[in-house]
Amino acid sequence: MQELIISAKHIVLIAHEHPDADSLGSACAFYSYLLRFHPKVTLFCATPTLDQNLSFLPWFDKITAKFPESVDLAISFDCGSYGRLGIDYKGALINFDHHISNENYGTYNCINPNAMSTSQVLYEWFVAETIKINGKMANALYAGLMDDTGCFSDPQCTPSTFMMAHSLVQLGADHTQCVNALFNSHSLASFRLKGEMSRRMKLLCDARVALFEVDQALLESTGARLRDSKAVVDEALSLKTVEVALLVAQLKNGGVKVSLRSSGVLNAAEILQQFEGGGHRTRAGARIDGCTSSQIIENLMDKIREVLV
Ligand SMILES: [Mn+2]
Structure with missing residues (x-):
């Protein structure tokens, strides 16, 4: 080499x-x-x-x-x-x-x-x-x-x-x-986004899964960028009951970006590999084209439920 x-x-x-x-x-x-x-x-x-x-x-x-x-x-x-x-x-x-x-x-x-x-x-x-x-x-x-x-x-x-x-x-x-x-420098826009994402967060599977959906309208109204949303998803794992955090974000030019975080209960990289994504056991991501956010959520939640029971 x-x-x-x-x-x-x-x-x-x-x-x-x-x-x-x-x-x-x-x-x-x-x-x-x-x-x-x-x-x-x-x-x-x-x-x-x-x-x-x-x-x-x-x-x-x-x-x-x-x-x-x-x-x-x-x-x-x-x-x-x-x-x-x-x-x-x-x-x-x-x-x-x-x-x-x-x-x-x-x-x-x-x-x-x-x-x-x-x-x-x-x-x-x-x-x-x-x-x-x-x-x-x-x-x-x-x-x-x-x-x-x-x-x-x-x-x-x-x-x-x-x-x-x-x-x-x-x-x-x-x-x-x-x-x-x-870690100690946040934009005002990312702060506004965090507030709105926290408010809209859904807790599923007896509050073991935190689900976040971000669309372009939310990014526009807060002035934040998509990457600002990742920190909120990471932080959701600090909630006492939450073991899995899922972000499904609509991209500007079509397609959906998925980020999956796990405290260890499931292998995030393995789950997203089925969508040509990748990453680590505890953190993984994928970009999926040709599906709507709700189709992806339904599909991923089925896989997550299988592992959680
Ligand atoms: Mn790295």
């Missing part, structure tokens, strides 16, 4: 569409590393407007939505499926990821489904390869770990999660900067 990196003339680093701190943080950390010895590296993300809360990540201003020509090696970060790359690329590819549903689409696949974040997979690779992690890299990797563990609240965090966090803070990661950017 190292030979492939060293011999490549132009490397493109790919974060997935609508990237989070894990995907972008991992790509930015790798960019820092490659800059030490590689003359031509491009940071690519197919989504042209990025979440400005992530602008604290190093090299954020270098990210481009224009896929370069003359690329002979691509490295993807946190992309569970080929489609998540957001680009049609057929050349050599290294795939760093931690999704259990990863399709192993790379020439090399560096995947650990037990890792809490892709940045953990990358951190462990840097350590194994005895690559020095500087302050910028540490901050970017720490952001990925913090985001994907829900600010270290995920019950699957282990001593090694905290060992990694400890090392990264020692290497220069800025805990306060990360926590403020990722």
Whole structure:
């Protein structure tokens, strides 16, 4: 794998569409590393407007939505499926990821489904390869770990999660900067959306399932973006009786986006794989075309009920 990196003339680093701190943080950390010895590296993300809360990540201003020509090696970060790359690329590819549903689409696949974040997979690779992690890299990797563990609240965090966090803070990661950017800065619009979604939430299956429906009218009236709705769904799992949270959101140009969260009672990735979605045991997503929201809810609720009894 190292030979492939060293011999490549132009490397493109790919974060997935609508990237989070894990995907972008991992790509930015790798960019820092490659800059030490590689003359031509491009940071690519197919989504042209990025979440400005992530602008604290190093090299954020270098990210481009224009896929370069003359690329002979691509490295993807946190992309569970080929489609998540957001680009049609057929050349050599290294795939760093931690999704259990990863399709192993790379020439090399560096995947650990037990890792809490892709940045953990990358951190462990840097350590194994005895690559020095500087302050910028540490901050970017720490952001990925913090985001994907829900600010270290995920019950699957282990001593090694905290060992990694400890090392990264020692290497220069800025805990306060990360926590403020990722968890302590909300827009007024997202606050309004949260209020409205909480009010409309339906509790099903003896209040073990929280169901949220979001349509374009709700997003327009609050001024919020679809990604703002995810935090509300995550938070619903903190309700005492709720074990599963389901979001069904209508997309602007047709189709429906589904997000499924589980406290562990069911495997979210497995359920959404039937709809060509993917993710993790506790968090998964899918984009479904050609069905109405109510058809999808009916179908998914049947599957959820089967598991819950
Ligand atoms: Mn991730």
